[in-house]
Amino acid sequence: MDTLAQLRAGRLAGAQRLALPCGLTEFPREIFALADSLEVLDLSGNALDSLPDDFGRLHKLRVLFCSNNRFTTLPESIGQCRQLDIVGFKANRIRAVPSNALPPSLRWLILTDNAIEALPVSLGACARMQKLMLAGNRLSALPDSMASLQSLELLRISANAFETVPSWLLSLPRLSWLAVSGNPFCERAEHDVAASTAIPQVDWRRLALGAKLGEGASGVIYQAALGAKDGEGQDGEGNGRKRPVAVKLFKGAVTSDGWPHSEMAASLAAGLHPNLVSAQGQIKGHPDGTDGLLMALVDPAFRNLAGPPSFASCTRDVYSPDAKWSLPAAHRMAQGIASAMAHLHAHGIVHGDLYAHNILFEADGTALLGDFGAAAMTGSLGVAQSLALQRLEVRAFGCLLEELAERCDAAGPLPDGLQKLAKRCLQLDVGARPSFSELETALAGASV
Template sequence: MHDLETLNSGGYASTTHLKLTCPLPSGLFPSAILSLGTTLTHLDLSGTGLSSLPSNFGTSLPNLRILSNGMVSIPEGSLPTKTLRWLILTDNKIEKLPEDLGRCENLEKCMLAGNSLSSLPASVGEGWKNLALLRLSANRFESIPQWLFTNLPKLAFLSFAGNPCVEKQTGEATAKAGKRFDLEAIEWEKLELQETLGEGASGVIGKGLWKQSEEYAEEVAIKVFKGGVTSDGTPRDEMAAVLAAGFHEGLITVLGRVVGHPDEVVEGAAAAAEGEEEKKKKFQGGIVMQLIPEYYSALGLPPSFDTCSRDCFPEDASLSAAEALGMLTGIAGAAAHLHQRGIAHGDLYAHNILASKADRHALLGDFGAATIYGTDNEEVYAGMEKLEVLAFAHLLEDVLGLIRREKEKKSMETSEAESAVVVAADAAPPAFRDSAELTEEEEEAIVQGLEKLQKQCADPQVDSRPSFEDVAVELEDLVGFRGMMRIPIPNLN
């Protein structure tokens, strides 16, 4: 964290990262930032009340790669077009983006959720060839540019929930979900929160009890949605997507929706009198879900500033070919299930997957960037799925790396064991091979199959990529079985 006084006195002359959180006088950009010149690569002015950028912003800070801020306008020529890699403009009032934004040829991640945009500059359709992630949620788009699905070969993570172009689909999907699955309305007073399991921008998830009667209470997970616009979208749209997703063995089962929360937003005169900031702190909805066993853990770690749009992994993380194949098969099936319902997850990353190495099972979670795009528009329907198939290609690539780590680990263990046998050949009887293990030939066949599938899913020609249903079939053929249930879910269909 930095302060304005030190900045103005020249105290950050050689810094590469600058973050200010204090209110800026009259919302004006501090001219002292421009003196940081070629050293500054990361600038965060979120929450400072910044209203605009100076016209010489881009030329004065030529090496800036990441910009996060709050403003109402962006003048032409104000962004460093050659070096900008990560742009965050979430939750502002921007109505129009500069045309030269399309010249940001190295832009990889762009977050525009929560603005007043109704269009994108035509130039970005030709210039954003390296864009991997785009957030357009909670804006004013009446339609989504079709070139998003054809002209951007690296776009894998797209969300546009909360726009007029999908309001109808979101409402219809939510209504159908309520009728189809008869989700129970669970009174807040019947829930007992015990401990927090996680907290994100859209709310808090905790472990608790659902008291169904005086004699019986079920352990569950409870997610309470709060806050306003996040970098991915809104809590309202996330909850709608979770409910519309329905049931699948690769998704966390929703048991019901919360009603009667004491902080629930009440419409009417009282609500109208509240400011926007007060409303953001209110209860935005809640769901009760199955509690996932503790032996499930996140498959990966979120991207860093260096990896930008790709996940990170602990140095000791690894998977066997059999473990990886089982997990991937379930996730591909879950993705196919979602797209058959016109839902894009929008954030299909390893860090959003809970995995159990013990039974080779995985669950896709975190619907914060999900979009209910519907099945009426065939171009959007096909395009959204093919974009997300590229995200699955990245997952395949990451998992193949974890398999290679496992093979290296086994090779080292084998060498150490052989050395021990040479030293003390009569110390112990030889170990027997676990019958559940795969032979080297079987593992190699799986790896080759995954490598082939990864190339198909990463085809730069978006239309040439397979559907998730095709991907799931390919993986099931490698597994040798179809559709095994791991965590039982209630029969609510």
């Protein structure tokens, strides 16, 4: 018996979680029978365009997902649920967000891939808000009331219509992960870089695709073999030599971080660095017109430093319970990532997603920063705004330093100098934080 049938037969009494991806066109009112227990409701993947006016009867509801439906307005009735912590309405047709649709209890709001042109002033009353996902809409401004969101740590406003970054946004004390690519001011910079950078072109026909290595929101990564150009690298029998590489093929749709073409532009503009998973060229001639990047094949000895945030951790990565490393390894990871970030900032690029789950590492502490999905080029912004964007990422690095310190297998914490460095990165005054070039120098001179 499927879940909907069980619900209608009264067999789910006391359920705390309920998921109904079953082609619904109307809200099943039998859900209200679970009002005294239901905490997580997932109605994603249906054909719903409304919720009942008495939706607030679900008084224990903490998590609501209604992604991939047909809503054109964020339902006002969800504002009645005073314990809602997470709300997700990704990939609907939402144009309007009524002021009373946002309960002040919200900590995480997902409105990615809709058609929203404006947000209500009431958003500023959501004092607990830590994570706000707004990529892929039609926003050109944010309500000034959001300046009161002092707990906001992650914001995605990529793929919208912003001509610049709101000045108050860059002074929010805890904002650490900001994605702004795919807006007019970034697209101008992308175009300028593309016009002035000699980007190696790789013919698709030279590639022999192998095993799938991984998949993210923006694309799929494969192992591949790259053949030599005609007449080059031939052996004695005229056979072209092949070298192992990695290939990322983009999906083309907007993601929670923004447009894949913005990721590709930033990846190519970043150039090479020993602590980056760098792009080596742009793939041309795919039979389906798919965009792609050629990258170095990472040694399988590397592994992810952590997993992405969970519902409970919200903005902080989730580490394996047995994640441990030596003091020298932790120091080397920190130094390598600081060097990679200094390199990106020197090239007018902000990463936007400086997280342990985007870092690969070896046991000796060699680290590689990857995933440019939230990266943006800042060449069209003024110096002050560019520097402020960079200092936001410094706070993300401070979080990383704390996490590395917590998992050192030494008897004590990281050396006092590195502890002080982490505190400087995490200070609430954005402008007083050090630059990544300063951090790189400080780490190079620190003893372990």
